[in-house]
Every structure is written in structure tokens, then in C-alpha cells.
Amino acid sequence: xxxxxIALFAALALSTAGVYFxxxxxxxxxxxxxxxxxxxxxxxxxxxxxFIIANRPGTVFLTIENAGDADKLIAAASSIADKVxxxxxxxxxxxxxxxxxxxxxxxxxxTTELKSGGFHIMMFGVKELPASGTxxxxxxxxxxxxxxxxxxxxxxxxxxxxHSTTN
Ligand SMILES: [Cu+2]
Numbered sequence: 001x002x003x004x005x006i007a008l009f010a011a012l013a014l015s016t017a018g019v020y021f022x023x024x025x026x027x028x029x030x031x032x033x034x035x036x037x038x039x040x041x042x043x044x045x046x047x048x049x050x051f052i053i054a055n056r057p058g059t060v061f062l063t064i065e066n067a068g069d070a071d072k073l074i075a076a077a078s079s080i081a082d083k084v085x086x087x088x089x090x091x092x093x094x095x096x097x098x099x100x101x102x103x104x105x106x107x108x109x110x111t112t113e114l115k116s117g118g119f120h121i122m123m124f125g126v127k128e129l130p131a132s133g134t135x136x137x138x139x140x141x142x143x144x145x146x147x148x149x150x151x152x153x154x155x156x157x158x159x160x161x162x163h164s165t166t167n
Contacts, residue, residue: 040145041068042106047152049136054129060121060138060152064112073104075141082125084138089117098122106142130154 036045047062058081064073076084087098096117104119106112114120121138130136135151142148 036065037148037150039142039148040071042066042071042142042145042148044140044148044150047138047150049123049130049138049152049154051126051129051154051157053157054127058123058126058130059116060123061114061116062121062150062152064106064114066106066108066110066112068108069144070108071106071145072143073106073140074102074143076121077139077141078123079137080126080128080130081123083123085122085124087120087122089120103143129157132156 036043038044043065045063045065047060049058049060051058060076073086076086078084086101086104088101088104089096089098091097098120101119104112104114112119121140132154134154136154138150138152140148140150
């Protein structure tokens, strides 16, 4: 009587292992993102994307840890967006303004944070609003580290970034 159960358990264990190895061997998934994606001396972690409503630009924040020489984030792209830009936020007479920048410096042996009120990545022309909790693909290009594929977790639309406030 017990044998079928053991066989079933073994089959389940094997299929679980199969899924695990598939996830490990494919490009970066949510689990890998938690650990950070490594590229040369860089570790990219905690990428999150925020979308307010369809046809409005989405914002991406992440942390770039650099264990080596200075680098530069020079471009970003995504298969779900028409255009992805690097932006800065600066205070201008008490008003937060954003500006399209050519690059974002990644300091040597330091952590660079792309965050609300600072440097960030903006996605334009995202036709279908990604559901919160899903992962969206993003390719970041660094001057030294080259192209790095990451995935950003889509956050709640309510906690979104706006260009006219500090949020
Ligand atoms: Cu912006």
C-alpha cells in the first residue's frame, strides 16, 4: 500500500528539483534578483518599477553596488517600452524637476541608489500596464560592465513616483 505514495513523493520531489534547476539556469528571475545580478564588479539589486496609469511613464529604482573602479550607467532599454531614459531629479526653487541625463555615475567602491527624488530610470510608451507583483525585463548598459539584463518587480500603482512632487 505504501509504495505508490513513495513513488508519487519521489516524482514530486524530482519535478520540484527540475523546476528549481530550470529557474537557476535561465536568465535572472525574481529569486535571483533578490540576491542581486552580478556583472563585473557591479551587483544590481532591488529593482522595482512603478506605473500609475496606462500611457504615463513608469519609473524604475534600483541599487547598484560597485566593488571596483568607477563606472557609468549609459543606457537602458526594455522590450515592453518604446523608450527608456535615464533621469535626474533636482530641486529648483523648491520645486522638484526632472531632467533627462546622458549617464548616471556609479562611484568606485560605493553603492549608488536610483531612488525617488534622485536619479531614476523612466519607461515611456508602455502599452499594457504591468500588474503589480509581476517582473518586467530591463537591459542596462554600463560603460565598463557592458549590457546587464535584470528584471524589475512591479510595485503597487498607488505608491507611485510623480514628477511634480518628492514622491
Ligand atoms: Cu523622470
